[in-house]
Amino acid sequence: MNEIEDIIKKVAKNNVEIPAKIEHRVNYTLKNKNTKNKVHYIKRLVTSFVYILCTMIGSLTVYAAFGGTINNKPVIEWFGLNFSNNYDEYKEEVVDQQISYNSTTVDLISTLSDEGFSIFEFDVKLSDEDREYLRAGEKVITEKDWEDAKEQYETGRGTNAKSMGIPFEGTSNYKMLEKNKDTVNTIELEFNNSAENHKIHNIFIDDVGYYAKCIQTTNKVADNEYKVYQLYLLTDEILKGKNEFNVTLKGITLKNRADYKNEENETIYLANTANNAKSIDISGEIHTQISKEKIANNSKSIENNNEEIKYKKMTEKIEKITVTPVQTVIKISKVYNDISLQDISSTIDKDYIGIERYTVKDSDGNEIPSVNCETKRTVTYSNGKQEEWATGDIGTYKDFSDAKMETIEYLIIQHQESISNLKIISEVENIKTDEYGKSWDKIGEYNISMTE
Numbered sequence: 456m457n458e459i460e461d462i463i464k465k466v467a468k469n470n471v472e473i474p475a476k477i478e479h480r481v482n483y484t485l486k487n488k489n490t491k492n493k494v495h496y497i498k499r500l501v502t503s504f505v506y507i508l509c510t511m512i513g514s515l516t517v518y519a520a521f522g523g524t525i526n527n528k529p530v531i532e533w534f535g536l537n538f539s540n541n542y543d544e545y546k547e548e549v550v551d552q553q554i555s556y557n558s559t560t561v562d563l564i565s566t567l568s569d570e571g572f573s574i575f576e577f578d579v580k581l582s583d584e585d586r587e588y589l590r591a592g593e594k595v596i597t598e599k600d601w602e603d604a605k606e607q608y609e610t611g612r613g614t615n616a617k618s619m620g621i622p623f624e625g626t627s628n629y630k631m632l633e634k635n636k637d638t639v640n641t642i643e644l645e646f647n648n649s650a651e652n653h654k655i656h657n658i659f660i661d662d663v664g665y666y667a668k669c670i671q672t673t674n675k676v677a678d679n680e681y682k683v684y685q686l687y688l689l690t691d692e693i694l695k696g697k698n699e700f701n702v703t704l705k706g707i708t709l710k711n712r713a714d715y716k717n718e719e720n721e722t723i724y725l726a727n728t729a730n731n732a733k734s735i736d737i738s739g740e741i742h743t744q745i746s747k748e749k750i751a752n753n754s755k756s757i758e759n760n761n762e763e764i765k766y767k768k769m770t771e772k773i774e775k776i777t778v779t780p781v782q783t784v785i786k787i788s789k790v791y792n793d794i795s796l797q798d799i800s801s802t803i804d805k806d807y808i809g810i811e812r813y814t815v816k817d818s819d820g821n822e823i824p825s826v827n828c829e830t831k832r833t834v835t836y837s838n839g840k841q842e843e844w845a846t847g848d849i850g851t852y853k854d855f856s857d858a859k860m861e862t863i864e865y866l867i868i869q870h871q872e873s874i875s876n877l878k879i880i881s882e883v884e885n886i887k888t889d890e891y892g893k894s895w896d897k898i899g900e901y902n903i904s905m906t907e
Contacts, residue, residue, distance in 0.1 A: 571784045595640055770790050813882075
């Protein structure tokens, strides 16, 4: 187990809360895989966990430290992208959409809907009482956190560090607390925490509930005022071609969380502790009408000549290219034929396919910032049964063979003026089985003329 623990430490340097599904997979692997292959499976599980975070499927207790503002460089800057200066021109003002709790108010003040995503801008004003309750601006790590960590060390509850002769200052708990001791609280909004027929909904579109991938950032304006920006990935699979639709946000909770930190090479942080976490449920609903017409009328579609990339059992192709005044968005489909559990979970399997990434370059070879997000994953088993999996899922809690997996992914590319050609280079991650390293192997590229 020491080797596995080392892997986890190398992949995730902070004390990150692992979702229950990932924990279940780890436990299943440890019980059911032979000793020789356990480490290879755990490597894949840990890598998949990080991938799930990157593709925004993770719990809201884990965040990517991307930062960013809304004016001209809004939410998508979290991913290293900047919106074009056209953002202000295309956002729509919203009026009279406020909910409140005592003297605390949450106002939706603007929206912007582009190809594949929509952004909601909120103004949150806290009463003095609620700011104190949420500990906004105060340190996340409390005295109780230090006391609990010391008590665990002394009693051996959850750790055997003391019996091994490791001083308290040498434990991972101490190091995590010490590293984050100056991190302060900000706030977040959680929307539509509701379920119907065992399906979680976080947004309602034309009165139909959906779970859409989303990510949020918060900017402090003053001690009692914050700007909150919520980005939803509203893809073709959800909107089904609609350019105008009504959105309802309900079941709204105001919470505290750790503010983003800005450290080199660090992107994942503990967002809260049990002793610090506070929340306020706010009654009421927010309604607004969204229109993509203005952006759609100034967007264009590009033909891609049906180019494909084939690698092992996978075939991928570009389904749609849309150039908008704000971003370039590319829809990519992938089909994995005749796959087994080992093909997608074991790094030593001959047909294993690692995590894929894309590098985008212009005609002069200059790299253009981009981010890719998987939005749909469907598996059809050999008996014809079909299942919708969570994005990034690798199904290690079940055994199967001769299955087909289909995924949809969106590649969002930073807006650039007057680009004649795009080159999109596709690479897959190759996790080395004899050491804690990895490499990226090129498997193909797309060459797209942007002048059609």
